[in-house]
Amino acid sequence: METIIVALGSGLVEAVQPLNLFMIFAGCLAGLFVGCMPGLGSVNGVAILLPVTFLVPPTTAIIFLAALYYGAMYGGAISSITLGIPGASTAVATVFDGRPMAQAGKADKALMAAAIASFIGGTVSIILFTLFAPPLAAFALKFGPQEEFALMLLAFATFIGLGGDDIPKTIFSILLGLVLAAVGFDIISGKPRLIFFDMVEFQRGIGFLVLAIGVYGIGEMLWTLETTKGSVQMHKVNTGWKKIKENFKDIKLYINSTWLGSFLGFFVGTLPAAGATPAALMSYGLSKTFSKDPDSYGKGNIAGVAAPEAANNAASTGSMLPMITLGIPGSPTTAILLGGMIIWGLRPGPLLFTESPDFVWGLIGSMYVANFVTVILNIALIPLFIRVLAMPFTLLTPIIFVLCVLGVFATTDRMFDTWIMLIIGVAAYFLRKLNYPVAPAVLAIVLGPLAERSLRQSLISSRGDAMTFIERPISLTCILIALALMSYPLVSRFLKRRKAAQAET
Amino acid sequence: MKALKYLVAGASALAITAPAAMAEWQPRKPVEFIIMAGTGGGADQIARLLQGLIQKKDLSPRPFIPINKPGGSGAEALRYLQDKAGDNHTVMMTLNSFYTTPIIQEDLGVDVTEFTPIALMAMDTFLLWVNTDRDDITDVDSYVAAVKEAGLDWKVGGTGSGQEDSVLTAMMEAEFGYDVTYIPFPGGGTVAKNLVGNQIDSTVNNPAEQMEFYRAGNTKPLVQFTGERQAAFPDVPTAKELGIEIEYYMQRSVNGPPGMDPEAVEWYTNLFQTLFDSEEWQGYCKSDGLTCETMLKGEELATFHENQKVAHEKLIAQVGAAAITGE
Numbered sequence: 001m002e003t004i005i006v007a008l009g010s011g012l013v014e015a016v017q018p019l020n021l022f023m024i025f026a027g028c029l030a031g032l033f034v035g036c037m038p039g040l041g042s043v044n045g046v047a048i049l050l051p052v053t054f055l056v057p058p059t060t061a062i063i064f065l066a067a068l069y070y071g072a073m074y075g076g077a078i079s080s081i082t083l084g085i086p087g088a089s090t091a092v093a094t095v096f097d098g099r100p101m102a103q104a105g106k107a108d109k110a111l112m113a114a115a116i117a118s119f120i121g122g123t124v125s126i127i128l129f130t131l132f133a134p135p136l137a138a139f140a141l142k143f144g145p146q147e148e149f150a151l152m153l154l155a156f157a158t159f160i161g162l163g164g165d166d167i168p169k170t171i172f173s174i175l176l177g178l179v180l181a182a183v184g185f186d187i188i189s190g191k192p193r194l195i196f197f198d199m200v201e202f203q204r205g206i207g208f209l210v211l212a213i214g215v216y217g218i219g220e221m222l223w224t225l226e227t228t229k230g231s232v233q234m235h236k237v238n239t240g241w242k243k244i245k246e247n248f249k250d251i252k253l254y255i256n257s258t259w260l261g262s263f264l265g266f267f268v269g270t271l272p273a274a275g276a277t278p279a280a281l282m283s284y285g286l287s288k289t290f291s292k293d294p295d296s297y298g299k300g301n302i303a304g305v306a307a308p309e310a311a312n313n314a315a316s317t318g319s320m321l322p323m324i325t326l327g328i329p330g331s332p333t334t335a336i337l338l339g340g341m342i343i344w345g346l347r348p349g350p351l352l353f354t355e356s357p358d359f360v361w362g363l364i365g366s367m368y369v370a371n372f373v374t375v376i377l378n379i380a381l382i383p384l385f386i387r388v389l390a391m392p393f394t395l396l397t398p399i400i401f402v403l404c405v406l407g408v409f410a411t412t413d414r415m416f417d418t419w420i421m422l423i424i425g426v427a428a429y430f431l432r433k434l435n436y437p438v439a440p441a442v443l444a445i446v447l448g449p450l451a452e453r454s455l456r457q458s459l460i461s462s463r464g465d466a467m468t469f470i471e472r473p474i475s476l477t478c479i480l481i482a483l484a485l486m487s488y489p490l491v492s493r494f495l496k497r498r499k500a501a502q503a504e505t
Numbered sequence: 506m507k508a509l510k511y512l513v514a515g516a517s518a519l520a521i522t523a524p525a526a527m528a529e530w531q532p533r534k535p536v537e538f539i540i541m542a543g544t545g546g547g548a549d550q551i552a553r554l555l556q557g558l559i560q561k562k563d564l565s566p567r568p569f570i571p572i573n574k575p576g577g578s579g580a581e582a583l584r585y586l587q588d589k590a591g592d593n594h595t596v597m598m599t600l601n602s603f604y605t606t607p608i609i610q611e612d613l614g615v616d617v618t619e620f621t622p623i624a625l626m627a628m629d630t631f632l633l634w635v636n637t638d639r640d641d642i643t644d645v646d647s648y649v650a651a652v653k654e655a656g657l658d659w660k661v662g663g664t665g666s667g668q669e670d671s672v673l674t675a676m677m678e679a680e681f682g683y684d685v686t687y688i689p690f691p692g693g694g695t696v697a698k699n700l701v702g703n704q705i706d707s708t709v710n711n712p713a714e715q716m717e718f719y720r721a722g723n724t725k726p727l728v729q730f731t732g733e734r735q736a737a738f739p740d741v742p743t744a745k746e747l748g749i750e751i752e753y754y755m756q757r758s759v760n761g762p763p764g765m766d767p768e769a770v771e772w773y774t775n776l777f778q779t780l781f782d783s784e785e786w787q788g789y790c791k792s793d794g795l796t797c798e799t800m801l802k803g804e805e806l807a808t809f810h811e812n813q814k815v816a817h818e819k820l821i822a823q824v825g826a827a828a829i830t831g832e
Binding site for chain 1: 544545550553554556557571576577578579580581584585588606609610612613614657658660665666667686687688689690691692694695697698699701702703704705716717718720721723
């Protein structure tokens with residue numbers, strides 16, 4: 001313990017050196033920009049900025065990359081809230097409530113909540129990382145395919161809460177998502193499957209961002225056009241310092257969801273299979289399930305912004321753990337960090353903690369500082385971000401449309417995907433008109449492939465015996481919790497109805 | 506072969522002098538550096554090292570962006586590269602699934618000999634690994650005994666049906682006369698992690714994928730499938746020494762889509778030659794058991810690919826495609 005404090009102390013001292021501090025600022029700013037541009041994404045951002053890191057000493061370089069990474073995580077929320085387009089897949093769940101809040105004229109509140117939740121999520125996870133990294137790494141090893149599947153089942157269980165009252169429609173939405181996720185190459189045999197109209201373009205599958213931008217960018221745009229008839233100007237934007245201070249007080253509304261997201265996000269992030277996107281979605285689902293007022297989720301509940309934002313930040317810190325101890329990056333961005341490490345002659349693996357303590361603790365120290373700097377920068381820039389919303393609707397809608405098309409094309413470099421995005425957008429609009437919840441479909445697309453892989457791996461290794469999920473303690477625990485979660489909304493609704501019935505008589 | 510080399514050298518000397526008036530081709534936008542395998546595996550580590558070296562040494566005016574496309578044992582990546590025909594801003598880090606996947610998946614519609622060969626960076630090797638917890642397994646004989654006792658309960662981890670490790674696993678099944686259950690994972694790094702966590706019983710990983718776990722004492726190699734013992738593993742016997750007729754290597758080459766412009770090919774070839782000759786790359790080869798003596802390129806590499814393709818067709822016919830896909 002003492003050694004950890006000493007090591008961390010020297011890591012922190014390292015992080016506040018003038019050059020390092022400057023690089024943290026530069027990294028956070030660049031990250032914010034990269035994160036909020038749909039399609040640019042932190043992967044390209046980190047890759048493009050990697051050369052900068054060769055001009056400075058390795059520790060400074062890693063500090064810069066960590067700051068960039070943090071900035072991008074915060075930045076993803078900005079376009080989710082202000083434009084309704086997820087800047088990165090990790091920020092999809094932030095759209096669910098962030099966008100309705102912006103439409104109701106509460107974008108500043110949503111951005112503030114996102115910043116504070118991100119900060120808490122980041123801080124909690126860095127502390128957990130500092131204290132429990134080695135035992136957690138050992139725990140992550142216990143996670144075989146069976147446990148991964150059980151965890152995915154747990155995530156699916158939170159869906160039931162996501163769909164509102166109509167469970168058949170929720171299930172339809174989930175199934176639709178699973179079908180779309182299955183397009184492309186079969187993950188076990190490698191054979192193409194579900195290739196619509198035999199078009200070879202479908203062999204590469206339907207990208208998650210293509211779907212998310214279609215559903216939330218285009219679908220939402222059409223919906224807003226219809227409901228407002230294009231006549232409404234967004235709203236007056238109030239951007240004083242006083243307002244910011246006032247917004248700070250909202251924290252009590254979402255603090256519980258933030259804690260939930262922070263712990264859950266960190267834990268899910270440390271598992272090599274998962275990453276920040278499932279963490280954010282699970283956190284949203286759980287927060288809704290346990291909320292006193294689940295019906296307000298999806299309509300602009302501030303806790304629905306805080307939960308996924310806390311989780312995606314916590315998970316991105318968590319995903320450093322499998323990268324450092326096992327050499328398996330939990331996200332494409334950490335994979336680039338991994339590349340940087342290899343060049344500096346650092347080999348990730350179980351020995352890195354003992355052989356290169358300076359590097360590991362310098363990295364952790366810089367995460368503390370970067371987290372702090374990003375939250376300050378972010379809050380200071382909120383007035384600038386919401387200027388976007390002061391634009392007239394007639395101007396903003398075309399901009400959103402262009403950003404959706406650009407965002408998809410920039411990510412995949414194919415017109416085919418852009419068309420798919422537009423088709424999905426229109427389909428999502430009709431689904432919404434028919435009162436089908438679209439969020440469960442989006443979740444199914446993220447989790448479907450992960451669940452499928454782990455299910456099939458488990459069944460191959462048990463030679464078809466489904467008991468394998470029940471025989472393993474961690475897997476069994478997850479499955480039991482999942483079952484409890486699935487029945488919770490049903491039971492609570494039943495109890496509520498009985499209460500109401502009793503009140504009537 | 507030697508005559509060919511001179512011819513190639515002569516031709517390229519001409520090529521260098523002739524178009525001097527023409528502006529040299531250079532990437533005008535970021536280059537997609539496709540990896541036909543998952544993160545943390547051998548190909549991934551190599552690609553990320555090369556990408557970093559390109560930027561560190563300022564060898565390209567535009568960055569190289571590594572993108573993993575592990576789907577369908579590399580089928581996703583192969584299809585992607587095929588669709589990029591004529592594109593000068595995409596190159597791919599390949600492994601032996603470059604040959605095996607199109608053979609096993611005939612409907613993929615990819616012929617790798619149409620791709621543009623750029624540079625063979627190294628020949629990688631395979632070892633047989635088990636967790637150090639298995640005290641009962643000390644050599645190949647005790648390994649075979651343990652596998653035979655466990656039967657189909659013996660789980661071998663790999664990176665996908667049709668991937669080179671599944672070919673090697675099938676070769677071992679044929680040689681030792683046992684049957685195992687093969688579980689595919691999305692990359693060599695994940696396979697290594699599952700071996701350390703005892704989720705699988707054995708694997709044939711590349712040295713780079715297991716090196717850190719080996720140094721930490723988590724896993725141990727039993728046999729190497731090279732002709733001679735590698736410098737990194739002086740105490741591990743080769744299969745040949747034990748009288749087992751298996752010798753198998755993994756190529757690590759960089760290739761472009763079909764129909765790349767010759768100027769672009771030349772630029773990439775020079776780039777990878779510089780990387781190949783660098784101290785960093787040669788050092789990496791040494792520490793991770795890769796063979797990097799000469800870099801094959803151009804026609805030589807095309808011939809190499811053709812030979813490898815034929816060799817793999819034979820190999821797959823021998824062990825049977827069904828043994829590899831487990832169908």
